[in-house]
Amino acid sequence: MHPIVILGSGLAGITLLRELRKLDKTTAVTVVTADDGAFYSKPNLSNALMLNKTAAQLALSSSADLATQLNATLLTHTEVRAIHTEYSQLETSAGTLIYSQLVLAVGAHPIRLPLQGDAAAEVLSVNNLADYARFRQHVAGKQRVAILGAGLIGCEFANDWQAAGINSTVFDLAPQALGRLLPTQAAAFLRNRLEAAGIQFHLQTSLTSVDKKGTGYLLTDNHGTQHEVDLLLSAVGLKPATELAAAAGLKINRGIVVDQQLRTSVANIYALGDCAEVQGLVLPFVQPIMHAARALAATLSGHPTALRYPAMPVVVKTPACPTVVCPPPQGVNGTWEERIESDSVRAIFKDENGTAHGFALLGETAVKERTSLTAQMPDWLT
Numbered sequence: 001m002h003p004i005v006i007l008g009s010g011l012a013g014i015t016l017l018r019e020l021r022k023l024d025k026t027t028a029v030t031v032v033t034a035d036d037g038a039f040y041s042k043p044n045l046s047n048a049l050m051l052n053k054t055a056a057q058l059a060l061s062s063s064a065d066l067a068t069q070l071n072a073t074l075l076t077h078t079e080v081r082a083i084h085t086e087y088s089q090l091e092t093s094a095g096t097l098i099y100s101q102l103v104l105a106v107g108a109h110p111i112r113l114p115l116q117g118d119a120a121a122e123v124l125s126v127n128n129l130a131d132y133a134r135f136r137q138h139v140a141g142k143q144r145v146a147i148l149g150a151g152l153i154g155c156e157f158a159n160d161w162q163a164a165g166i167n168s169t170v171f172d173l174a175p176q177a178l179g180r181l182l183p184t185q186a187a188a189f190l191r192n193r194l195e196a197a198g199i200q201f202h203l204q205t206s207l208t209s210v211d212k213k214g215t216g217y218l219l220t221d222n223h224g225t226q227h228e229v230d231l232l233l234s235a236v237g238l239k240p241a242t243e244l245a246a247a248a249g250l251k252i253n254r255g256i257v258v259d260q261q262l263r264t265s266v267a268n269i270y271a272l273g274d275c276a277e278v279q280g281l282v283l284p285f286v287q288p289i290m291h292a293a294r295a296l297a298a299t300l301s302g303h304p305t306a307l308r309y310p311a312m313p314v315v316v317k318t319p320a321c322p323t324v325v326c327p328p329p330q331g332v333n334g335t336w337e338e339r340i341e342s343d344s345v346r347a348i349f350k351d352e353n354g355t356a357h358g359f360a361l362l363g364e365t366a367v368k369e370r371t372s373l374t375a376q377m378p379d380w381l382t
Contacts, residue, residue, distance in 0.1 A: 002098045003028035003073070004300060005090065007080055007244075008105035009037045010128075012273025012289045014066065016103060019297035021070050027301075030073040030099075032092065035130060037063025037076040043286060045132050046156035047317050050163040055133035083248035085266045101268045101300060104245055104256060108238035108274035108284060113148065117209035119217055123148070124233045126157070135233070142230035143167055146219060148207060149235040150177040152316060155190070157235060158199045159318040169200040169229065171207055171221065181314070181325045183336035186345045186360045193321030193362075202227075238284055240275045255282045260306040260381070262296045272296055278307060279381055280330065287312040311377030313359075313370055321362055324370045328358035329380050336360075348373075 004020075006013045009031050017029060031037070038059040048058055063074045079093040083102070090097040110125035126135050139145065145161055147154045150172035158168040172179070176187035177194070191201055202221065209220045210232060219227040240255035251257040251265035255277030262270045262278070272292040274284040281288075291309060298305035316323035327349075328334065334351040344363030348356050356376055361367045 001028065002088070002100040003030045004101045004103065005029075005097060005099035006031045006103045006105055007033075007090075008107060008273070009033035009035070009039065009063070009066075009074065009076075010105065010107050010273065011042055011286065012107070012293065013103070013105035014039050015289060015293040016105065016272065016296055017066075017070050017072055019293045020300055023297055023301040023303075025071065028073070029070075030075060030097065031066075032075045032078050032080055032090070032097070033063075034077065034079055035128065037066065037074045038129060039066055040129050042128070043317070045126055045129075046153060047160045048132065049136070049139070049166075050160045052164075054136065055129050058129060058132070080244060083244060083269075085248050085250075085269065088268065099268075101270070103296070103300075104264070104269065104271040104275055105273045106241040106244065106275045108240045110234060111237045111239050113207070113234065113236060115207060115210050117211040117220075119210045119212045122212075122217075122232075123210060124231065125235070126233065127238070139166065139231055144169070144216070144229045145231045145233065146171065146217075146227065146229040147233050147235055148172075149237065150174065150201065150203065151180065151235065151237065152178065152314070154235040155194065156317045157233065159194060159197065159320050162194075162198050163319070167198065167200075169202065169227065171202045171205050171219075173204065173206040173222075175204050177201065177203070178316070178323075178325070181316075181327055182323075182360050183338055183347050183349075185338045185340050186336075186347050186362055189340065189345045189362050190318070190321050190323060194318065197320035199320075238274060240277070240282060242275065245271070245275075253277050253280075260308075261299050261304055262292060262307060270296055270299075278309075281309070281381065283309075283312075285312065285314055307381065308379065309381035310379050311358075311374055312380065313374050315370075322364050322367045324359075324361045324367045326359050326374060326377055329378075332357045 039061040040058045082091040147170045206222045211218045216230040245256045256271040295305045295307040313326035338347040344366035347360040349358035
């Protein structure tokens with residue numbers, strides 16, 4: 001019997017393996033990964049600098065430990081070059097691998113903006129443990145770091161680095177921080193709190209070029225203004241890694257298209273995590289991965305199970321302004337009702353019938369309502 005093969009050793013792939021082993025101790029499983037297979041919690045990357053954590057300290061388990069603990073084979077530093085669906089084969093840098101069932105947990109790639117300048121290729125991103133190790137090496141001794149993107153990751157990194165004593169400046173073409181998650185007044189509250197912590201924002205501003213200047217960089221924005229920094233990091237978002245699946249003929253939209261049992265358009269191939277699109281939803285957060293892993297583990301162990309998403313609030317790691325957001329589901333029409341107080345914001349998204357579909361809580365007092373409000377929200381996927 002050929003093994004179940006999981007491509008990817010990130011949170012999605014390893015959580016699936018853990019959940020599968022709760023139900024099935026013996027079926028052969030092989031995990032194929034392009035890196036060293038060390039397991040870590042990706043969300044910890046955006047508050048590791050303040051805690052002075054090295055990449056090695058963020059690693060929770062080595063590939064060897066995982067293989068022993070979970071009775072699996074881990075093929076590390078192995079590139080998957082092609083999926084041959086007609087033969088249930090993978091073409092890899094370590095040779096041909098035959099699978100009984102294949103799971104794509106290949107994550108997402110950082111989006112790269114088309115910047116000009118002689119140092120455009122030196123813009124960093126932090127999307128995995130190796131990226132973080134590289135960033136720590138570059139940031140040592142630096143005082144001025146610029147961040148492209150005022151979304152979730154950009155704001156978290158800015159807060160982390162400011163707390164670590166590094167001056168952080170954030171650029172975004174949007175008119176507000178967390179533009180896709182927060183209503184207007186809540187976003188202004190967040191910005192004010194982060195600015196009070198020392199973070200600078202240049203909103204409605206994009207960068208056009210990055211040039212070397214001494215040991216640092218000279219940034220030019222779309223208004224013609226120039227900024228000198230020591231380091232530049234891009235955090236403008238992620239794009240699901242669909243290249244391998246697309247080349248194999250799987251259906252692709254924004255992500256790898258799967259049904260509620262996480263089945264792709266090709267038999268015996270599944271996908272979950274940041275690379276997957278479930279009923280039109282691409283959700284690059286921890287809680288959706290946990291729900292998907294449990295459902296898929298049941299399916300792979302012989303009990304077909306449809307994925308269900310309850311409302312899943314996102315905790316934004318910005319200690320300067322504690323924030324929890326439960327965005328309304330896609331396609332729901334309505335308006336935000338915001339209540340602003342001196343130390344907090346409470347915003348509820350309601351449809352035309354007055355039914356709540358989402359919320360945003362900012363400030364230490366407001367975020368305490370997370371559990372009670374989450375219980376009132378409708379499911380995202382039933």
